[in-house]
Amino acid sequence: MPFEIEEILQSGNETRWLEIKGPSELSDTYLFAKVARASLSLGNLRDGGHVIIGIDDDKIPTMLPGLSEREIESWTNFDNLSDRLAVYADPPLRFQCSAMKLSNGVSIAVISVSEFDDVPHICAKGYQSPGERGGDILRKGALYVRPRKKPQTSEVANSVEMRDVIDLATEKALRAYVSTAERAGVTLFVDVTASISQEALFNTQKSGAWDE
Numbered sequence: 001m002p003f004e005i006e007e008i009l010q011s012g013n014e015t016r017w018l019e020i021k022g023p024s025e026l027s028d029t030y031l032f033a034k035v036a037r038a039s040l041s042l043g044n045l046r047d048g049g050h051v052i053i054g055i056d057d058d059k060i061p062t063m064l065p066g067l068s069e070r071e072i073e074s075w076t077n078f079d080n081l082s083d084r085l086a087v088y089a090d091p092p093l094r095f096q097c098s099a100m101k102l103s104n105g106v107s108i109a110v111i112s113v114s115e116f117d118d119v120p121h122i123c124a125k126g127y128q129s130p131g132e133r134g135g136d137i138l139r140k141g142a143l144y145v146r147p148r149k150k151p152q153t154s155e156v157a158n159s160v161e162m163r164d165v166i167d168l169a170t171e172k173a174l175r176a177y178v179s180t181a182e183r184a185g186v187t188l189f190v191d192v193t194a195s196i197s198q199e200a201l202f203n204t205q206k207s208g209a210w211d212e
Contacts, residue, residue, distance in 0.1 A: 005052065005110065006102055012061040014151040017042070017049035022056050023067050026074035026081060033127040033137040035111070036088040041144035041153040042113040043093045043121045046168050049146070054108035066106025072099045075109035088138060090124040091116070118172055120165050 005018070014020055019038040024031045035051055042049035053075055054067040067075070075081065076097050086092045094114040101107050120143060127138040143156045145165060156162050 005050065005100065006063070009052070009055060009063050009102070010061055016146045016148065016151050017045065017047070018052060019049070019151070019153065020052045020055050020057065020060060023054045023065055023071060025071050026077070026084065029127075030130060030137075032084060033088075036085055036127075037123075037138055037144055038153050039085060039093055039095065039111060039113050040089055040121050040123055041146050043089070043095075043116050044144065044165055044168075045146050046115055046164070048112070048114045051111040051113065052108055053111070054106070063102050063104050063106060063108075066102070067108060069107075072107050072109055075099075075111070081111070088123055088125050088127075090122050091119065093121060115168065116172075118169075118176070120169060 008015055008018055009020070019042070021031060021035055021038070026032060031053075035053065038051045042051065054065070054071070055063060056065065059065070076099050078097055081097055082092075082095075085095070094117065096112045098110050098112070099107055100110050123138050123140055123142040123144065125138065126136060126140040129135050129137055139155070143165065144153050145156055145161050146152070147154060147157070147161055148164075156165070
């Protein structure tokens with residue numbers, strides 16, 4: 001993972017599975033709201049993804065400025081981060097947080113978000129940009145995704161984006177159903193090969209019976 005993340009940073013572009021945010025502490029409510037928004041969208045993406053904290057948008061290829069030791073500590077405190085993310089995510093996100101030192105010597109925080117377990121993550125609480133920034137960063141009830149056309153976080157805007165989420169949820173529901181049925185002793189699939197073999201054996205025995 002470290003090599004892949006640094007390679008992406010050096011390219012200067014975000015990807016569908018990686019979003020980059022600037023430096024600050026976990027207590028920065030404005031930055032945290034944007035991190036929560038990105039995390040929600042990655043949690044609704046197949047295989048999840050990563051939020052990188054500590055790199056300015058206009059300095060991505062240089063991988064600067066990085067985070068101070070105090071900033072790193074705030075973002076890698078799992079319990080604190082989990083409590084804050086839980087306010088905005090329903091159901092709660094599954095994630096890991098870690099510090100990473102880049103080849104240029106600066107440190108960043110990496111939040112690795114897993115795809116949802118059973119149902120997609122919905123934004124549980126809104127957050128509006130303060131002051132002149134204006135507008136909603138987080139809207140209660142919104143379903144955030146990572147569109148295929150552009151590596152950014154946005155609300156579901158069309159049937160294609162919704163289909164990706166529905167397909168993933170359907171696959172998970174089907175796997176859960178099969179697992180539950182098998183534990184209950186219900187056979188859902190027939191071994192076609194075995195059936196054919198048994199039929200061939202019967203036909204062989206049947207034809208041979210008249211030769212005796």
